[in-house]
Amino acid sequence: MPGPPDLLDALVLLDAEGHRVGVPALRRVLTDVGADGAPGWTRAPALGTVLAGELWDIELHATVVDWLVRTGRDTGSPLTIRLGLAQRAVSAVLTGDFGQAMAAIAEEEAIADAVGDRPQLYPRVHLAAMRGRRDEVLSLFAEVTGRATGQLTANAHWATAVLHNGLAEYPAALDAATRAVEHGDLFLSGFALPEQVEAAVRCGEDAVAREALESLLARTEPAGTPFALGVGAGTRALVSGLEDDHREALDHLTGSPLVMHLARTHLRYGEWLRRAGRRREAREHLRTAHEQLSEIGMEAFAQRAADELRATGEVARSRSGQVLDDLTMQETHIARQVAGGATTKEVAGRLFLSPRTVDAHLRNIFRKLGITSRKQLRDVPGLGQGPSEGAVV
Template identity: 35%
Template sequence: MFAIRDDEAGAFDTPELTTITITGVAATAAGELIADQAAAPIAAHVLEELLEVTDGNPLGLIELSGALTPDQLTGHQRLPERLPLTERVERAFLDRYRKLDAAAQTVLLVVAADDSGHPAIVARAAAALGAPEEAFDTAEESGLLRVSTEGLMLRHPLVRSAIYGAATSSRRRQTHRALADAFAGTAHEDRRAWHLAASVDGPDPDVVAALDEAAQRSSRRGGHEAAAAAWARAAELTLDPHERAQRLLNAAGANLAAGRPLETDLLTRAALVDADDPLLRADLLQLQGQVEWNTRSLHDGYRIVCRAAATAAPHDPAHARILAMLASALASFGAHAVDTPSPSTIVTAPAPDATVEEQAADALLRGFTAVIDNDWASAATALRRAWDLPLPATAPGLIHANLAIATMHLGDDERAIRLHDLQLQHARDAGAVNMIEHALTRGVVFRIATGAWSEAFKAAQEALLLDRNLGLDELAAFPLAELAVISALRGDPAAPQHLRDLDAELERHPPHGATTGLVRGLAHWAAARQLDVTPATALHHLQQIDLPVARWLTALDRIETAVRAERRDLAEKWLDEIRCFAEGADMAWAWATVHHARAVLGHGDAEEHLTRALDWHATSPRLPARARTQLALGEHLRRHRRRTAARVPLREALDTFESLGAASWAERARQELRASGETARRGTNLVASDLTPQESQIAALVREGLSNKDVAARLFISPRTVDFHLRNVYTKLGITSRTELAALTGDLT
């Protein structure tokens, strides 16, 4: 067996021997290789970056992953711009470089310092550093430099890292200064700014100004990671403490938008050391609280945001009111803290001539406070007042976000879907990963309620893949709980597996943030809806649901299950709860639930209650609940020997259940129709394939007409990863092209 580099193969001409070209290891093998060596599980996007840097070289993968911290491996902390090379890797890739003359080494260092590969730029920079034109020929003849129509590139990504790492710090700074000068006057201002930043080792106002401009450009086009890096580097080069804290705030906000909560937290803590301006401190505390309530402790996040509101109150009452509103929103989802004043007491009411933004913040603050007090009439009045205000699109994002959140408390499904879809579109346009995940998961809740289960399933899959791809494991339980609920409501054979996946995730990463109550509520609902569960076990799960939002979603299930489990006392108590909510909030679905529950409990004439429930359902978008009431009415009529009358609601219920893909409910409706004397045909729905969640999501986006590049941007993965999964999709579906995929009918979830 002989081994030789590709660029030296001409010197070893042996046609009689079989030749095998060794390529880099694939993603799966790379993950297994690193798992045996690394100090922590590696996130998918980190693995992808290591594969890009090493081109799948096994030595590089092992050595580089071994040099990373656990937070870097799991994706909670971004990787350094230049990955640290070990001595073994440097030795493996620097042999030929060290044999070259100084001029050729200069050329290679310039190429290593800038990955644009632009021949004219590299030539200008190399000339400024004293390398003659013929040095390029020497570098190319060494096999380390490749010249193609795409530009200049080094033989292997690790060659680039090794050459750059081997240079002295002063030599690297000189190289970056030469490159910055070479980029001057070109369209590549961001590259010039970064080379300027790398060319200095201390504060420099001109470099800081260039980085500020680069960060702003990146932010405008949705490049939040690049913006965060530029502002963070600008802060390092800033002398004035206030200006440094402001730039760290900008970097922290950009990191949060990019889905980097740990880095956001680190930057806010660093900025608070320098920040003495109270409004700047308030903004930093708000970001710190946001990280806390999203990834760690809802209660600590609430306490920090209350501090932010109190800090801002004497200096900017309008801003303080927004922060107090935010704190009250957290409290409405169960947040509390000892020795922390109620948000409503931190600020005063706005003036009569207050702006629309101030009025909206105040109405939301009063509405959330009423929710905390279970005063549903006052909550509904205040929240509807907030929704009705002509709030401009330029209003603070916290107000718009909480207008959408407020819909959860009243179960205003249509408004909720509209506001969250608008929020999702804005987040996609801005490339704000954190808000994409937020809008997706919240929107799913209402699609579950209204029966848009296929859309809900796809959205939950996208949110889950986003969490996995970005290493946001602490957020993954929410979309997993939604997937478990949808599959359980459908009576899907995969429902037990979805529940097991959720249970495993809750074991690894117990929810601690703002979604804790909702995640646990959904988890118990999914467990209670399993086909083989007994009434007693189902009731045990449903009794654990304590967040009002989740209690309203599951109200009918809880009451019916309590009756089946012979706990009429609980059923009556839960009926009283939903009745009080209906009287205050006056939502059609709530009144429909009240009347359906009264029929279940035998309060008066069952047919009258079920008929009244259907009257309320006529003005509600909750199709699953309406179909359940139609089924209940049909069952009641059939049991009372009114078989002809029973067929109408039973047919309507069956049609809805089949359109929803609710197999167990549809079968129950069919049985009732057969018992009424009518033969019900079984619906013919396409069966989902055995696609993985990522394959399913990619297939759905390709069917919508998105290119591989657009799909990659949507899911925050590389086009190469999209292509890999798309080939698997074709194989599993027995097709060979995007055209055939687009022509398929049915649901792939």
């Protein structure tokens, strides 16, 4: 019997008629409340995380992820909680909270180990790429290639493109980004297209850059979120060379939770200003970019900003080591939980460890951080938690 459009109808529209027609239908299906009083995405939450990315809607993505984590805990479903934790790590990477990403990855891996399954690889790939860890990304890429699945492989290509753009290795970034977008995967293609444009521009492949930009704007303009419009304008600036596009990107992204995109926008604008001979203005944006990227822990992009700043005649301030740099992912998770007030027994239950093992990890954490008590742990920068995180992650 005919009825209101459902998720399949919306996906068909997206595929057959493009984003201008498909995005409004998709948003209605995902967000409209049904007869059961629940929004549409609750009937397909795993797909909902992907489609929230396709809509460039970071708030919707966070809502779905929180629901998955809570539901996984309430029902005891390993599959649901692991999906929620993996996606929470992805969300934390996008918002520049690498500590939360590491904690979520550690817990997902602990649950995977407890049920005798392999952990999810894509959150690790995302995090390593944003941190600029070449050896880790390439090692994970080799492992991904061994598993040989479409979405996972596309994730690895996207991450490799991010890594090489951060390292200013643009031919390698262009090759990886081109591979990431070639199958048109939901979520991933849209996020990889800016990497393809940036690498293509730096390589002098103008036709490739224009084609990729057109494909990106076909996604971001119908989405219409500040995230989408900011990324679209910032990427367009690389091709157009217009200052207004750089400024528009900053306007959309300033004040958003997407601090790593904002920092990269400052970096690109600073690079443009320096090449235009406006060194004083360039220093302001490059300094901001370097500070933000260093604080987040995006080491390769921070170094790129420092090199650009040096070219203007100013030496970037060396950053102090990140608090989390010396901790493993499991230690980061334990530290964050204890800093949030969790007991040894509670942490042990979440990580399927004995309390004695958790206490041994805590001693190691204290040694690495140069502290001696749980009270001091609460005051360590970078380990703070939001009001609800201790109850959810």
